[in-house]
Amino acid sequence: MTQTAPAPSLDFSINAAQVESITNDIIAEELAVNDEISALKPEEQTYENIVVRLARMENELAGKAQLVSSLSQISPDADIREASVAAETKYDQFSIDQSMRHDLFTVIQSYISKTDLDTLDAEDARLLRKLERSFIRNGLHLSEEKRDEFKELRKRLSEVCIEFNKNWSRESSTVKFTKEELEGLDDDFLDGLKKEEEDGVTKYILTMKYPDVRPVLKLCKNENTRKVHNTAYESRNQENIALLEEAVKLRRQAAKVLGYKSHAAYVLEVKMAKTVEAVETFLNDLADKLYAPGRKEIERLKELKKVRSIVTEKAERGEEFDGSFNAWDSSYYERILLENEYSVDQEEIKKFFSLETTIQKMLDIYEKVLGLKFVKVSAENATVWHPDVQLFECWDAVEDKSFSGYMYLDLFPRDNKYSHAACFPLQPSYITENGERVAPIAAMVANFTKPTASKPSLLKHDDVVTLFHELGHVMHHLCSRTKYARFHGTSVEGDFVEAPSQMLENWCYDPKSLKYLTSHFETGEPISDEIIERIVKAKNVDAAIQNLRQLFFGIYDMTIHTSEDENLDTTEVYNALREKISLVAAPKGSFGQAAFGHLMGGYDAGYYGYMWSKVFSSDMFFSRFEKDTLSAEAGFSYRKNVLEKGSSRDGMDLLKSFLGREPSSEAFMREDIGVTN
Structure with a gap:
């Protein structure tokens, strides 16, 4: 390959003072542009000085804003993390002020009213429509008194969410x-x-x-x-209970100011689901269908616990079976069930999934299916935020062989680092004025077991699924080709955003892909066909329990965000719903919602989206990839019709383009729920 990758557009070696300085520069530039546009007289309002100016500003500043806010979750330097939290708070407050500017809204609305949007480029027209709707959703159609009230509610909500997430990421008990x-x-x-x-x-x-x-x-x-x-x-972050309850109250009040029945109604207006009723019907219908099989699975695990109490380790300790099945029993007895009845021993399986080898082979699969090429950047040439972090270049391998973007992998736990697994979209791509594409940057951040002096990091099969899923979000960023940063990558509707990554999880249960992915860390041998068969067979073991747990989170989220109770006890609701929906009670005295980060990280009134988008992910996989999971033809079509478009079109339109028809729930009900029509 003769082309040279451009230097990454973000500098991760910046210090705390630079974090503050960059934030101040972003605010100053954004303020200047907004001031100029809002001062335009009707006869001065043109495409160039409104649409082009706003888009250029958003394009050029988006990556810098992502950089300074992301460092709070990934930097090993305490001063930088503190500066990042302060920067995020400052920029969020500024953004709220700007999004509430009535003078800016008036100019944009004036321009739209005298412009035939159908004559504009599709992304230009979409940008204007989105701007107008966001201003209206920010209450700019209201009286000045109501606008001020809404702005103050949003500012306090931003502070509360940042504080919650700071506590959550720094939890150290x-x-x-x-x-x-x-x-x-x-x-x-x-x-x-x-x-x-x-x-x-x-x-x-x-x-x-x-x-x-x-x-x-x-x-x-x-x-x-x-x-x-x-x-x-389940009892960590107790200090977050009050913050969550304040956030729920603030969201309720803000929704009422705007004229919505609830915060959930406000959120869902711009999702695929559209209404609270549609989501509640979806969740409750699934919960009803899964109740009986869930009970059956619980009884099977309880019986296994009873048998173990008589003949094995509990008996050896003199521990009697008290008839209970508890939250701390689920993973333990599910593992024993898998080992006993399906001969699936995760401790044995993980010997075939060393992290470095698995990542390389996973990238090989993405290369083949999506038409990409990955090149690892040497440590001495990579500017990273921690020595554990790896950097990869991504290139197109099918069309013009152009540079696609950068991928960072930050995979091991350390103090004060983001504690789960996620994709961090650091630099969105966009097209510059001279027609060049600014390459995207995305990071996968996870917490897999670190290698030791004698053994590499070894992944259980569910870790492999997580790796495939989060890398799927990274692929969404790397493959995205949009004119504007606003529409890049995973900026799609919140209840569609997980579908592309969920679809890619299916490769973890495909015999051909599993055979390729595996290599024993000592012998290099691939996993046996017999073990692969067991893994595939065990895919839906206790599927009802696992889906009920996801449904519980979704139902809890919708319950607190539709509640009219001004004194809502989120702990009481959490523990009551957990026992009712998931069929297993929370540990006594615990308060799991205090560490339910999704509720304060953009998934409020949106957690249902994991299950909702699973419908679409199943349809995409089983209709296009089931016969040949490594089909380059199907993969390229998926890249072009779904990943490449970002949110430049509605998610439903992307689905129809890829499927060639209206989406169906048939595959989801058959493969994930076990119900056939």
């Missing part, structure tokens, strides 16, 4: 156990833990992060250890 209390965990896991001496006894220190919590809940034979760790995990 721990629990301590002796080696005996951690029976069932292997030496590799224990060797990776910090230890301390207490009264001459060695105690292992475990955090509330996934690499610590998941192994304990799946593998630890001591039920009390699982109970203690799970209860602590």
